[in-house]
Amino acid sequence: MPDALFEGLQLFLANFWIVPIGVLIGMFVGGMPGLTSSGTLAMLLPVLLVLPPQLGLLLGVSLYAGAEMGNSFPSVMLNIPGTAGGAVTAFDGFPLMKEGRAAWALGICIMASVVGALIGGAASLTLSPQIAAVALRFGPAEICIVILFGLAVIAQLSSGGLAKGLFVGLFGLLLATTGTDPTFGTHRGTFGIVYLFDRLPVIAVLVGLLGFSEVLVYVEKGLSRLLRPGDEQVEHHIGLAGIVSGLKETFKYPWELLRGGAIGVGIGAMPGAGASVATFVSYQQAVAFAKPERKQMFGKGAPEGLIAADVTNNAVVGGALVPLLTLGIPGSGSMAVLLVVMTYHGMYVGPRLFQFSGDIAYAVLLSQFFAAGFILVIGTILAFFAYRVAYLNLKMMVPIISVFCLMGGFARNNFLFDMGVMVVFGCLGYVMKKFNYPVVAMLLGVILGRLFEREFMRAWRIGLDSPELFFTSTIAQILWVLFVFTFVGPPLLRYLRRKMRSGSAAE
Amino acid sequence: MQFLKSYGGILLVPVLALAYGAHALWELTTGPFQYATIVYTYVIALPMLLLGAVSVIQDLREKEKSSGSEEATAGAEAGGDTSKGGGRRVALVVLLSLILIAILPFTGYLIGFFLFVLAVLWAVELRNWVASLIIAAIMAAVVHFVFVGLLGQDLPVGILTFMER
Numbered sequence: 271m272p273d274a275l276f277e278g279l280q281l282f283l284a285n286f287w288i289v290p291i292g293v294l295i296g297m298f299v300g301g302m303p304g305l306t307s308s309g310t311l312a313m314l315l316p317v318l319l320v321l322p323p324q325l326g327l328l329l330g331v332s333l334y335a336g337a338e339m340g341n342s343f344p345s346v347m348l349n350i351p352g353t354a355g356g357a358v359t360a361f362d363g364f365p366l367m368k369e370g371r372a373a374w375a376l377g378i379c380i381m382a383s384v385v386g387a388l389i390g391g392a393a394s395l396t397l398s399p400q401i402a403a404v405a406l407r408f409g410p411a412e413i414c415i416v417i418l419f420g421l422a423v424i425a426q427l428s429s430g431g432l433a434k435g436l437f438v439g440l441f442g443l444l445l446a447t448t449g450t451d452p453t454f455g456t457h458r459g460t461f462g463i464v465y466l467f468d469r470l471p472v473i474a475v476l477v478g479l480l481g482f483s484e485v486l487v488y489v490e491k492g493l494s495r496l497l498r499p500g501d502e503q504v505e506h507h508i509g510l511a512g513i514v515s516g517l518k519e520t521f522k523y524p525w526e527l528l529r530g531g532a533i534g535v536g537i538g539a540m541p542g543a544g545a546s547v548a549t550f551v552s553y554q555q556a557v558a559f560a561k562p563e564r565k566q567m568f569g570k571g572a573p574e575g576l577i578a579a580d581v582t583n584n585a586v587v588g589g590a591l592v593p594l595l596t597l598g599i600p601g602s603g604s605m606a607v608l609l610v611v612m613t614y615h616g617m618y619v620g621p622r623l624f625q626f627s628g629d630i631a632y633a634v635l636l637s638q639f640f641a642a643g644f645i646l647v648i649g650t651i652l653a654f655f656a657y658r659v660a661y662l663n664l665k666m667m668v669p670i671i672s673v674f675c676l677m678g679g680f681a682r683n684n685f686l687f688d689m690g691v692m693v694v695f696g697c698l699g700y701v702m703k704k705f706n707y708p709v710v711a712m713l714l715g716v717i718l719g720r721l722f723e724r725e726f727m728r729a730w731r732i733g734l735d736s737p738e739l740f741f742t743s744t745i746a747q748i749l750w751v752l753f754v755f756t757f758v759g760p761p762l763l764r765y766l767r768r769k770m771r772s773g774s775a776a777e
Numbered sequence: 778m779q780f781l782k783s784y785g786g787i788l789l790v791p792v793l794a795l796a797y798g799a800h801a802l803w804e805l806t807t808g809p810f811q812y813a814t815i816v817y818t819y820v821i822a823l824p825m826l827l828l829g830a831v832s833v834i835q836d837l838r839e840k841e842k843s844s845g846s847e848e849a850t851a852g853a854e855a856g857g858d859t860s861k862g863g864g865r866r867v868a869l870v871v872l873l874s875l876i877l878i879a880i881l882p883f884t885g886y887l888i889g890f891f892l893f894v895l896a897v898l899w900a901v902e903l904r905n906w907v908a909s910l911i912i913a914a915i916m917a918a919v920v921h922f923v924f925v926g927l928l929g930q931d932l933p934v935g936i937l938t939f940m941e942r
Contacts, residue, residue, distance in 0.1 A: 433831040440825035441794045444801060447818060454811045458818075459801055482874075489870050489901055490863035666912055669897035672874065673890060673916050677924050684931045686878050693874045698793070700867070705786050705836070723817060730813045 274624060278632025281324055282640075288325050289332045289637055293644040296336020297652060300356070301344050307337035311607040318607070323615035324630050327608055328637050331591070334604045335387055335641040338545060338583040339649055342379035343656050346372060348671060350481035350678070356583070357713060358549040360480060362568065362575035369571060373509065376653035377516020378573050382527065382580035383649065384642045385520065389531030389581070390538070390588020391638030397535075398592045398635075408540055410728035411739045413721075415749040416537065416547065435711045438702070442715020443722065445470055452720065453727040465687040474679035474692040475716050479709050482675040482696025485668055487703060513653050519573055526556055526574050530581035537582075538589020545586040546717050552582035562764065584645075588638055595623055595631050787836045791829040798822045798829075869900040885935025886925065891917040 299307060311318070311330055318326040341356030346363030359379060366375035408416070448459040449469035460466040520527070530552045537548035556578035557568050568575050594605045618626040679692030699709050733739035740746060802822055805815050877893040884892070894913035903909060924930040934940040 431832065431835060433828050433835060437794070437825060437828035437832050438790070440821050440828065441790075441797070443821045444794075444798060444818070444825060447801065447821075451810070451814050454814060456808065456810055456814065458804060458808075458810075458814075459797070486867050486870065489866045492863055492866070492902075663903075665898070665901045665903040666908070668870070668901050669894040669912065670916060672870070672897060673894065673920065676874065676877070677920065677930070680932070681924070681928070681930060686881060686933070689878045690875070693871060693878070696874075697871055698790070701786065701789050705790065707790055726817055727813050730816065735812060 274628030275632050277629035278636055281629045282328070282633040282636045285325050285328055285633070286637070286640055288328045289640050290644045290648065292329045292332025293336035293339075293641055293648055296333040296338075297340030297343075297645075297648060299333070300337035300340025300342075307334045307604045311604050318611050319614050323611065323617060323627075324633055326611045326615075327630065327634050330604065330608045330611065331587070331634055331637055332641045332644070334590075335584060335587045335638065335645065336648075338386075338587060339380065339383040339580070339645050341583070342376070342383070342580055343652065346375050346379060347656055348481065349484045350477065350671070350675065356549075356579075357476065357480065357546075357710065357717075358553045358579035359576060359583075361553065361579070361710065362570070362572050365569070365571040366576075371512070371571070372656075373512030373653065374516040374519065375571075375576060376649075376656065377513040377518075378520050378576045379516075379580045380513070380646060380649040380653060381517040381520035382530075382577045383584045384646045385527050386531055386534055386581035386584030387587065387638055387642035387645060389528075390535055390585040390591075391635065391642065392588075393531075393535040393585070394588040394591045394595075394638070395632075395635045398596045407745060409739070409743065409745075410725040410732065411743065412745050412749060413540065413725045414729060414740065415746060415753060416540065416551070434706070435708050438707050438709075439711040439715045442712035442717075443719045444715075445475075445712075446472075446716050446719020447723060452724045453731070463687075465683075465685055469720060470716065471679070471683060471685070471688040471691055472717060472720075473682045474688040475695045476713060477675050477678040478692040478695030478697075479699040479702075479713050481671065481678065482692060483699025483703055483709065485671050485675065486696060486700040489668055490700075510650075510654060513650055517650075520577060523574055523577050525559075526577045527581050529555060529559070530578045531585040534582035534585025535589040535592075538586035539592045545583050547721075548582045548586050548589075549579045550714060550718075552578045558759070584642075591635065591638075595634065598623070784837070784840070787840065788833065791833045794825060794829050798826050866900055866902075870897055873897055873900060881935065882933045883935050885937045885940070886920055886932035887917050887937060887940070888935065890920050 296307060311333060314329075314333075318330060321329065341351055342359045342363065344350045345356045345359035346367050349360050349364040351357040351360050363375045363379065366372065445459075446469075448466055450457055450467055457467055465471075533552040533555065534545075534548050537551060538545070553568075553575060556574050557565060560568065560572075560574060564572065564574065590605050594609060598609065612623075617623065617630065624631050675692060675696070676689050679689045680686065682688065701707075702709050702712070729739045730737070741750070801818055804810075805818055873893060873896050877889055881889045891913045894916045895909055898909040898912065920932070925932055
């Protein structure tokens, strides 16, 4: 192994110039609503195949890492997440932007992403075989329970009340059933519309619910600017000082960083789960473990929330590399593209990859550390210019954001119908915001619905039409205990701590 | 009519959910679906309908409680700080977006997006025509060079057939 590691380092140093290019393209892609890293990698496949394998893989991994950071820019500045995983960043990033602290928020996002990339890199480099072995033991029932961790956010974060949160979350899950039944191939909820036969276009729904609805809210309020430089009610942190202050702020939350990193690596290593599940779980954990007085801040600009989202987003990259490089199982769409590159070049795919192409595998793993450095540099430069969007005249921004939203809806499938879906869900999101329904809960249901249904069906069929499988395996039982503890644990621990404190005070 | 004006907003999302949920359940009873699919849909749709009813009851109670207090009513509706004609502007922007989608196949993306941006700027009451023309031209160029040129999006060219790739 040390020989292969050394050869990998040499190989990487000879090709490291591709990493900043990948990070830059990734940040651009991540920042564009509707464009995903997997979609862009698929579009770039002809280029990736022409390049030597090490260059193609390095470009792919650094692009993926850059995209996971880049999606924080539109999330914070415009409340339009570039990807599903970036939706969580918008919860606390956008309120901070409205307070005039966009530079600070972006600084936190950048540093959390850097730490996430480093944790992901370190974990994938040292723990690959162990993580892969554990992840492989997760069956469909276990994956369903992991998704329930993400859905638990609904119960804990709904500003309109628990019932409303669960209601629209379930509505989202039901909407996600639109299209072809993933197990049996029957069409449901399509109303005979051919464009819905595949499924409800998730990116169009996402852009509509979060982005276009926000445009409509601005239009209704008739705001001319989000922020005014001379506004005395808002204390502005402008320029590099604000970004640097945000970068430093991140280190005040070491537990959030470590917890988010661990969740990102763990869930990233599970095939099919990905950043969207990981960030929601991480955010939910950050809320669950926050002190009661801090809990109120989540959704209103809590740095812990931003850190939880961004550190996890980037740690997922390292986690997703584990099953790909050790077992040949792609954990996400981006990893599937990289798998195609590996097989095209005749690389051994599976547990013996490190034996036959150890230098390339280690070069890819090592590239994550360099990508983290470039995320810091390129991210800071971009943030220096990006936060100024908040000072632009919103009347001018409305058509610009609308065009991006429309293109975001269109980009994935190239259907004008998807643009219409985006507008419809934009209107729905606008009404929901007006009447205090948590838009995010519905979004979560729509994003995770397909995966949840597929795994639910598999578990149901393996259990011979019975829910038994959800409760019989040891891993499932442990996950259920952890799931319940997520709700019961933190208040119980706080109660015990308070009791102990009052007891010691009485003595 | 008065009832719709007072409670229409509160009821809109639950009614949509109810309609979709009822459609999904009806489809299951009439279509050729497997047992597992039926179970999954019921597991989601029934609690959803129940929770929808609970949230409507909560909202209506809250509305009744706060009907005497102007302050509370303003708080209940997020659009409390709406400026004059806000609803009309929202409807206009939505309508313009739908018109854009409808005319894109005929006008093509260059003309379509140019006209859309101009119209939206007019709808949000930006009356600087020079700035509006410049922004509209820039956005049409961005769509052409970034989305179509760089990212290879397949937008309709409409009457500008010479742009076909």
